[in-house]
Amino acid sequence: xxxxxxxxxxxxxxxxxxxxxxxxxxxxxxxxxxxxxxxxxxxxxxxxxxxxxxxxxxxxxxxxxxxxxxxxxxxxxxxxxxxxxxxxxxxxxxxxxxxxxxxxxxxxxxxxxxxxxxxxxxxxxxxxxxxxxxxxxxxxxxxxxxxxxxxxxxxxxxxxxxxxxxxxxxxxxxxxxxxxxxxxxxxxxxxxxxxxxxxxxxxxxxxxxxxxxxxxxxxxxxxxxxxxxxxxxxxxxxxxxxxx
Amino acid sequence: xxxxxxxxxxxxxxxxxxxxxxxxxxxxxxxxxxxxxxxxxxxxxxxxxxxxxxxxxxxxxxxxxxxxxxxxxxxxxxxxxxxxxxxxxxxxxxxxxxxxxxxxxxxxxxxxxxxxxxxxxxxxxxxxxxxxxxxxxxxxxxxxxxxxxxxxxxxxxxxxxxxxxxxxxxxxxxxxxxxxxxxxxxxxxxxxxxxxxxxxxxxxxxxxxxxxxxxxxxxxxxxxxxxxxxxxxxxxxxxxxxxx
DNA sequence: CGAGCCGTTGAGGGGATTCAAGCTCAGTGG
DNA sequence: CCACTGAGCTTGAATCCCCTCAACGGCTCG
Numbered sequence: 001x002x003x004x005x006x007x008x009x010x011x012x013x014x015x016x017x018x019x020x021x022x023x024x025x026x027x028x029x030x031x032x033x034x035x036x037x038x039x040x041x042x043x044x045x046x047x048x049x050x051x052x053x054x055x056x057x058x059x060x061x062x063x064x065x066x067x068x069x070x071x072x073x074x075x076x077x078x079x080x081x082x083x084x085x086x087x088x089x090x091x092x093x094x095x096x097x098x099x100x101x102x103x104x105x106x107x108x109x110x111x112x113x114x115x116x117x118x119x120x121x122x123x124x125x126x127x128x129x130x131x132x133x134x135x136x137x138x139x140x141x142x143x144x145x146x147x148x149x150x151x152x153x154x155x156x157x158x159x160x161x162x163x164x165x166x167x168x169x170x171x172x173x174x175x176x177x178x179x180x181x182x183x184x185x186x187x188x189x190x191x192x193x194x195x196x197x198x199x200x201x202x203x204x205x206x207x208x209x210x211x212x213x214x215x216x217x218x219x220x221x222x223x224x225x226x227x228x229x230x231x232x233x234x235x236x237x238x239x240x241x242x243x244x
Numbered sequence: 245x246x247x248x249x250x251x252x253x254x255x256x257x258x259x260x261x262x263x264x265x266x267x268x269x270x271x272x273x274x275x276x277x278x279x280x281x282x283x284x285x286x287x288x289x290x291x292x293x294x295x296x297x298x299x300x301x302x303x304x305x306x307x308x309x310x311x312x313x314x315x316x317x318x319x320x321x322x323x324x325x326x327x328x329x330x331x332x333x334x335x336x337x338x339x340x341x342x343x344x345x346x347x348x349x350x351x352x353x354x355x356x357x358x359x360x361x362x363x364x365x366x367x368x369x370x371x372x373x374x375x376x377x378x379x380x381x382x383x384x385x386x387x388x389x390x391x392x393x394x395x396x397x398x399x400x401x402x403x404x405x406x407x408x409x410x411x412x413x414x415x416x417x418x419x420x421x422x423x424x425x426x427x428x429x430x431x432x433x434x435x436x437x438x439x440x441x442x443x444x445x446x447x448x449x450x451x452x453x454x455x456x457x458x459x460x461x462x463x464x465x466x467x468x469x470x471x472x473x474x475x476x477x478x479x480x481x482x483x484x485x486x487x488x
Numbered sequence: 489c490g491a492g493c494c495g496t497t498g499a500g501g502g503g504a505t506t507c508a509a510g511c512t513c514a515g516t517g518g
Numbered sequence: 519c520c521a522c523t524g525a526g527c528t529t530g531a532a533t534c535c536c537c538t539c540a541a542c543g544g545c546t547c548g
Contacts, residue, residue, distance in 0.1 A: 032387055055470070076425050076433055080442075090443040092395075092402045095425045099391040118433045118470070133384065140377065141385050143276055147343040148392040151336075155399040158336045163407035164445035167504070181320050181339045189320050189362045193527065198324075199334040201408035206504055208528060226299070226362070411536070437495060450536060452496060 032071055032099060032125075040133060049124045059101070059114040059122070066104030068126045072096050075120030080113040081160045085169070085243040089160050093117070105130060106146055111153055163201055170200045171210045172239045175220065179230045190228040214238075276315055276343060276369075284377060293368045303345070303358040303366070310348030312370045316340050319364030323356040325404045329413070329487040333404050337361070349374060350390055355397050407445055414444045415454045416483045419464065423474045434472040458482075 033041060050073065053059070059070060059077065072094055079091045079100075091112065094100050103110055104127050137145065161173045174196070175188075182188045191199070196207035214220050219234045277285060294317065297303070303314060303321065321338045335356065338344050347354055348371050381389065405417045418440070422432045435443070440451035458464050463478045 032391070033384070078439075078443075088442050089445070090439065092399050093421065093425075094395075094398075098394070099388075100395075102388070102392055102395070105388070117435065117439075130384070137381075137385055140277070140374070141381055144343075144346070144349070145389065145392065147276070148346055148389065148396065150342070151338075151344075151346070152392065152396045152399060154338075155336050155396060155403065159399065159403040159407065163403065177337065181337075191361065195322075195334065195361075198332050199322075201333070203505060204526090205506085205528085208526095209504095212528070447537060448494095449496085449538085452494095453536095456496070 044125075044129050044133065047126060047129045051122060051124065053116045053120045053122065055116055055119055057116045057120070059116065060110045061113045062110055064110050066101055066108060066110045066127075068124050069099055069101045069104050069130075070114075071123040071125065072098050072100065073121040073123060076117040077120060077122075078115050078117050079156070080115060081111075081156065083160055083165070085165065087164065089164060091156050091159050102145075102152075103149060106142075106149055108149070111156065162199065166242070167200065167202045167206050168210050168213070169239070169242050170202070171196070171207070171214070172219075172235060172242070174199060175214075175230055175235055176239075179232060179235075182230070186229050187223065187227050188230055190222060190226050192226075288369075288373050288377065291370060291373045295366065295368065297360045297364045297366065299360055299363055301360045301364070303360065304354045305357045306354055308354050310345055310352060310354045310371075312368050313343060313345045313348050313374075314358075315367040315369065316342050316344065317365040317367060319366075320361040321364060321366075322359050322361050323400070324359060325356055325400065327404060327409070329409065331408065333408060335400050335403050346389075346396075347393060350386075350393055352393070355400065406443065410486065411444065411446045411450050412454050412457070413483070413486050414446070415440070415451070415458070416463075416479060416486070418443060419458075419474055419479055420483075423476060423479075426474070430473050431467065431471050432474055434466060434470050436470075 033044065053075075060066065062081065074096055077094045077098075077100060079094070081089050081091055083089060094114075100114055101110060107127070158177075162170050162177075164170075178188045178191075193204040193208045193211070196202075196211070197204040200207065211220070215222065217234065217238065219231050219238055221229045221231070223229055277288065297319075304310065306325065316338055318340055321342075321344060323335045323338070323344075325333050325335055327333060338358075344358055345354060351371070402421075406414050406421075408414075419432075422435075426432045437448040437452045437455070440446075440455070441448040444451065455464070459466065461478065461482065463475050463482055465473045465475070467473055
C-alpha cells in the first residue's frame, strides 16, 4: 500500500528475525529505533518480544510497576482511568506507531490501564534495553522527560475528574486542584465565572449557580476580587456526600 | 516560611544574580537545572530572563513557533485550546515548578495558548541554552521526547474535542478519530456502546441512540461485529451542519 | 432451550442550557 | 459630584438534552 523509498540500514541484512518485524513499524512512521546503527539493533532485537494480543487483553494496569514500554505495530489500544467516584473513563486511544507506557522509562508505575480495543500486535521493550544502549540520558534529559510525563499525567487527571459527572462534582474537584496552589495565607485564585465554565465544560451561569451554592454552604469564601478561601473539610464532606 | 535544609551547590557562590532567582524554584521542587554543576549554571543564567507578568498576560499562543521553554516560579498558568467549532476550552493548569512549552525543545510550534491566571513569575529558557549545554540529546532520546510530546498532544486534543458540547457532536468527532485507524478496506473498529459512552462521557443509551441515528443517515454502516465503515463525506456534512 | 450479554427503544424526570433581567462596581467624562 | 457606561456576577423562567429506569429482541454459548 505505502511505497517505501529508503530501506532502513538494518533491513539490508535481516540476520535477526526481529529486525524484519520492526521494519513493519517503519512503514507507518519513523520507528523508535530508526536512528540506531545496525550493531545496536542486532543487540536489542534479541531482547524484544513482539506478541499478538486478542481484543480486550490488558497490556498493563494502573499502579503496576512498569519495567517495559510498548510500541504498537497494529491495532488500537485504549487508556482507561477510574474516577475517584468509581466511574470508568476512557481517556485516549493509541494506534500503530505510538509508544505507550513511557512511565516505565522513568521507573514509575503505570498511570492508566492499557487495554487492546482490537486484536493488537505490539513490541515489548524492557527498560533495561534502552538503558543498555549506552545512550543513557544525561541528568538534564532525565529531568526533562520527567516534566513531560508530569504534564501528560496532569492532562489525563484533568480529563478524568473534571470533564464528566454532575457539574457540582466537577466544581468541587476543581476546587481541590486550585487549593493545591494556595498561598501562605490559604488564599486561592478565584477564576471568573466564564473561566470556571470553560474549565469544566459548563456555562458560566451554571458555574455561577454552583459557586453561590457553595458559598452559602461555607465551602468557599470570596475574600477579594479573584481571591477566595477554601474550607477543605467542608469540601471533602460535600464530595463524599455526592459519591454514594 | 519554608525552611531550606540543603543549600544547592550553585547557591554558595551567587556571583550571578540569576542564580539566586533559580534558588526560589528549588524550594518547591527539584529545579530543572538542579542536576547541573556550578560552571554550567553560571553559563546559562546569563541567558535566562525571569520576567513577572500581570494577570491575563499571554505567554504564547497556539501555532506560534516556539523557541523557548518556561519554568513557572510563582502563579498559575492555564492552557487553552479552541474547538473547531470555536469554543474555548481550558485544558489544564500549571503552577510553580512546572515546565511549560516543551514543544519548543523539539522545534515545534506551541500547541496551546498559555495565559497567566494570576500575576506570574517565570523563567524564559531559550532552546539554544539547553542545546549549548553539550548535553544534547542522542537521536534515541530525541525520538523518545517526540513520542512523549505526541502523547501529550493527543491527550489535549481528546480533552478539547471529545468532552464538551452536544453528544452528537462528540460522537462525530470520535468517528473522525477512529477513521484514522481504518484498515485497507476502510473498516474501522466499532466500539461497544458502553465504551463509546466512557469515551465521550455519556451513557451507553445515549451513545446507542446517536449511533442508530447516524446509521439511518448513512454516516456509518455496521458491517460486522465490532467493525463499521464510515462515510467521511456525510460525516463532515453533518458536523458542518452542527457548527453554525 | 434457557441464561446472559449486548444493543435498541420508550417514557419520565432532572440537570444544564438558553434567554433575559437586574445587580454591583470601577472607570469615564460631563 | 454624579450620571453614564460596560464588564462581571446573580437569579429567574422556560426549554432542551441527557440520564434513569425499564422492557424487549437478537445473538452466542453452555
